[in-house]
Amino acid sequence: MRSAPNEELPAELASHGLFVRGSFELGVSDELSGTIVLVGSAGDSWWQPFQNWLSTRTGPVANPLDSWTREIVGALADSHGAHLVMPNDRPYAPFQQWAMRAEGLRASPLGILMHPEYGLWHSYRAALLFDARLPEKVNQQAEKPIHACDLCAGKPCLNACPAGAHSRCGFDHAACLSHVHGDKGEACLVDGCFSRNACPVGADWRYQREAQAFLQRAFAGS
Ligand code: B12
Structure with a gap:
């Protein structure tokens, strides 16, 4: 088991239209421990890779977007020595709270988090949970951006x-x-x-x- 993602992770995610949204270390008041690396997308970069994957399936796929994510990011979690956390698995992991911590974002009046560049057009598809602290390079805390809704x-x-x-x-x-x-x-x-x-x-x-x-x-x- 590795305790941190290796440097290939960004390129591996990018080939599926995904990227590391941010990461942070969990604290004593969290239910889990270790470091969370949030994986998601901005704009519709995920759409074509997802459609390509879907076209290779024979027959209907239940929860296609989650199934695609689980296959792609699950394989990366295995190869990088992390646990996979999915947003729609119960009990729900607090993805939006995690995103607020990793990226300093706040909710729009719609409930969707407001990003200063992507607006409401971004998502959190999965999280990688690493047991250990990550090197600072990976574990950068975002500066609090201006909240556009204000x-x-x-x-x-x-x-x-x-x-x-x-x-x-x-x-x-x-x-x-x-x-x-x-x-x-x-x-x-x-x-x-x-x-x-x-x-x-x-x-x-x-x-x-x-x-x-x-x-x-x-x-x-x-
Ligand atoms: C349950 C759920 C819903 C429920 C909300 C019920 C409720 N009142 O809580 C319903 C079905 C209404 C919903 C709707 C939508 N959701 Co939703 N939802 C979730 C889910 C699976 C769990 C939320 C939760 O309970 N977490 C557990 C608590 C402990 O974690 P939390 O971080 O503190 O949760 C916060 C949110 O629940 C938020 N919240 C509360 N009410 C609502 C209502 C809406 C509409 C949203 C978006 C958030 C939200 O406040 C909580 C406190 O901070 C999350 C994924 C996840 N695991 O977080 C997605 C998630 C919050 N949803 C998301 C989205 C995008 C939507 C939709 C736009 C539809 C979609 N999937 O495309 C719609 C909104 C429709 C609209 N027209 O605006 C995104 C938000 C991404 C972002 N950029 O912020 C998430 C993170 C899923 C993802 N993979 O990206 N959702």
């Missing part, structure tokens, strides 16, 4: 949902699902979430339509 007076994200599911009180999951499954919900499934798309930050990183449609259908279970 500078956004109009908050268009909160007024764009056709079901009014996003408000200052949080996300009304049931209202979102009932709209999406109703007569007028097709646009949310085809064009993506109106609220997420209303955000002006990181527009260059917006996922292409097919990727948004895939994620919306997965989210809506349809």
Whole structure:
């Protein structure tokens, strides 16, 4: 077992459209111990590698994005001597709290973390848990970036949902699902979430339509 990723990890991840989002050492108040290396994506760099993988499967794949991630990042976890942690495995690991610690990000009014460059168009696909401390080079703490939502007076994200599911009180999951499954919900499934798309930050990183449609259908279970 190795206790730190070797220098090939970034290139190995990049070939799948993924990268190390950040890393940090767990403390005494965490349930796990060791060092967390967060793996994710920005923009839709993951979409084509994921589609290529999907096209090699015969027959339907359950939870395709997680299955792809588990195969790709799971193999890298093995070869780098880490444990694989997946965001949708229960009990849920606190990925967003981890991201806040690793990258200094804060949540947007939608619940999705706001990144100063990528806006809302980024994700956390998996984490590698290493038993030991990592060298400083790998374990760099991000400086706290400016939180773009603090500078956004109009908050268009909160007024764009056709079901009014996003408000200052949080996300009304049931209202979102009932709209999406109703007569007028097709646009949310085809064009993506109106609220997420209303955000002006990181527009260059917006996922292409097919990727948004895939994620919306997965989210809506349809
Ligand atoms: C359960 C869950 C949901 C539930 C939230 C229920 C709830 N009120 O908690 C529902 C189904 C509503 C949901 C929806 C979405 N989610 Co979600 N979700 C999760 C999941 C699997 C677990 C969250 C959790 O309970 N963690 C356990 C606690 C202890 O950890 P935490 O870090 O403290 O959790 C924080 C979040 O839960 C957050 N939170 C609370 N309510 C909500 C509501 C929403 C909409 C979001 C995004 C976050 C959020 O606050 C918690 C406290 O800090 C995480 C993956 C993960 N493991 O974190 C993804 C995750 C938070 N979701 C994510 C996303 C992107 C979405 C969606 C946009 C759909 C999608 N998958 O593309 C939608 C939002 C739809 C919309 N129109 O805005 C991303 C966020 C990435 C980012 N850049 O910040 C995550 C990290 C998954 C990932 N792989 O990247 N989600």
